[in-house]
Amino acid sequence: MKKLLISCILILLVITGCSNSKESKSEDLLSLIKQKGEIIIATEGTWSPWTYHDESDELVGYDVELGKLIADKLGVKATFMEAEWDSLFAGLDAKRYDIVFNGVEVTKQRSQKYDFTSPYALIKTAIIVEGNNSLINSFEDLNGKSTANTLASTYATLAESYGATPTGVDDLSQTIELVLSGRVDATLNAEVSYYDYMAQHPNANLKIAALTEDASSVSIPLRKGEETESLMIEINRIIDELKTSGELSALSNKYFGIDLTQQ
Known part of the structure; x- marks a missing residue:
């Protein structure tokens, strides 16, 4: 009886092992x-x-x-x-x-x-401000200022690290609208996104106030x-x-x- 029980356990272990092996492969x-x-x-x-x-x-x-x-x-x-x-x-x-x-x-x-x-x-990160803004010229100048960015994004986190208060937005167009209307002081975004926006809106009164020294991957x-x-x-x-x-x-x-x- 004991031999039969041991045999059954071994068979179950083998079956379970095969099953787990197949499951592991299927998870790739x-x-x-x-x-x-x-x-x-x-x-x-x-x-x-x-x-x-x-x-x-x-x-x-x-x-x-x-x-x-x-x-x-x-x-x-x-x-x-x-x-x-x-x-x-x-x-x-x-x-x-x-x-x-x-x-x-x-x-x-x-x-x-x-x-x-x-x-x-x-890419490098740019601080984008309204064209007449002379108060922000470096990342340190963000302290106490307001920014617009997708919350939980790299840009919002970076802005917060310099003492800014980010406002959540859905897309770049909304972000730029808040900057141009003066409802926020700046936005942080990819430098290339700024140039792309300006290519489509050449009359937009915007400028880059500062750039990160190192590029991000x-x-x-x-x-x-x-x-x-x-x-x-x-x-x-x-x-x-x-x-x-x-x-x-x-x-x-x-x-x-x-x-x-x-x-």
């Missing part, structure tokens, strides 16, 4: 993406020229085109899901999205929670863990390939007018 994100034939990419769709809607209401931008290139090289379709900034990472955590593509800067705080791919862009965040390792390796390989071929530089010049891979 790259394998799941290839099985589905699509990669789910989260983005705002409101931050030109990274990700925005053109005159035909089509989702376009640097991140959108690069996301499609990466998907194509993975042999799958890129499916973009638009959401507000704060919910992009919540959706990534909940596994509603495979990756986030939204000009995400790498920070120490974010790196504690997410793994990041190789950088695909390098822009990368793709993934959930931490073994399930994303193979996807990370593959995306890094593709980014390196696009850099070597010059495609990434060409894409950057197309949307920003400069090569963000070389800053």
Whole structure:
């Protein structure tokens, strides 16, 4: 009877082990993406020229085109899901999205929670103010001032670190509107976003008051863990390939007018 019981336990252990092995393999994100034939990419769709809607209401931008290139090289379709900034990472955590593509800067705080791919862009942060503003000329001058930014963004956090009080906004247009109307003193944003806005609104009374000395890395965040390792390796390989071929530089010049891979 004991031998029979031991045999049954061993069989159950073997079955459980096989089951766990299959489950572990099925959790590999790259394998799941290839099985589905699509990669789910989260983005705002409101931050030109990274990700925005053109005159035909089509989702376009640097991140959108690069996301499609990466998907194509993975042999799958890129499916973009638009959401507000704060919910992009919540959706990534909940596994509603495979990756986030939204000009995400790498920070120490974010790196504690997410793994990041190789950088695909390098950007500086600008303090943007109304053209006649002479009170803000450095980041230290933000102390006691008001800024407009997406709350929980890198820019809002940086503004707060210098003593500013950020007001939450939904997109760049709303941000600039608050600055021009005098309802806030400044906004912090990517330098390239300022130049893109000015190219579309050449008469806007805006200027850059200051820039960060060092450029920040822009990368793709993934959930931490073994399930994303193979996807990370593959995306890094593709980014390196696009850099070597010059495609990434060409894409950057197309949307920003400069090569963000070389800053």
